[in-house]
Amino acid sequence: xxxxxxxxxxxxxxxxxxxxxxxxxxxxxxxxxxxxxxxxxxxxxxxxxxxxxxxxxxxxxxxxxxxxxxxxxxxxxxxxxxxxxxxxxxxxxxxxxxxxxxxxxxxxxxxx
Amino acid sequence: xxxxxxxxxxxxxxxxxxxxxxxxxxxxxxxxxxxxxxxxxxxxxxxxxxxxxxxxxxxxxxxxxxxxxxxxxxxxxxxxxxxxxxxxxxxxxxxxxxxxxxxxxxxxxxxxxxx
Numbered sequence: 345x346x347x348x349x350x351x352x353x354x355x356x357x358x359x360x361x362x363x364x365x366x367x368x369x370x371x372x373x374x375x376x377x378x379x380x381x382x383x384x385x386x387x388x389x390x391x392x393x394x395x396x397x398x399x400x401x402x403x404x405x406x407x408x409x410x411x412x413x414x415x416x417x418x419x420x421x422x423x424x425x426x427x428x429x430x431x432x433x434x435x436x437x438x439x440x441x442x443x444x445x446x447x448x449x450x451x452x453x454x455x456x
Numbered sequence: 457x458x459x460x461x462x463x464x465x466x467x468x469x470x471x472x473x474x475x476x477x478x479x480x481x482x483x484x485x486x487x488x489x490x491x492x493x494x495x496x497x498x499x500x501x502x503x504x505x506x507x508x509x510x511x512x513x514x515x516x517x518x519x520x521x522x523x524x525x526x527x528x529x530x531x532x533x534x535x536x537x538x539x540x541x542x543x544x545x546x547x548x549x550x551x552x553x554x555x556x557x558x559x560x561x562x563x564x565x566x567x568x569x570x571x
Contacts, residue, residue: 376556382499385544385565386564386565387458387460387546387548387562387563388499388548389458389562390559390561393556393557393559395556431499442489442504442511442512442550442553442554442555442560443489443501443504443514444491444499444501444560446498446499448498
């Protein structure tokens, strides 16, 4: 599975959009981008995933660049409860075991 | 609430001891995964079971073992415990063994402290 690079930390004002970048320059054609978050030692929580098209669900939007070498997770109206570590994970659809490889993630602090 | 139940929430034990962590997957999920999260190693995949059979293995120590029972709950056994085994242990479950849209849902974890 491709390696990802994320900034270690970011701040965001409450009510504003939080844009979390992820670089995955070595991504291959059969690899998807997944986002999970972990709120203070709780179990990781699935947010969204995508291959090449932009995706949106009730939690967030995922924007993947045309060359697929980077992506951005967007939380449209961040709240204090969105303070967490956000993990960008690239996983091959051929990963038969389905395991997730977590990196260091981005610690997002939402401030009032 | 993810629907994945882990017990106990906290476990304190001594070096050299053996403990068992338990996981009940979401209703209908056939796969169970175990992850370890320590301060210095981050979140690491240990092992996956699918419908009772071992499916994939990560960097799981020989002192650790797991199994999945016919009712699909899983247990992670940790023996000859060392101080470095102190960590959060998470269980996750998913519907099938793999695939793009096979999302893993995580439990709240068991915090193991080895003194």
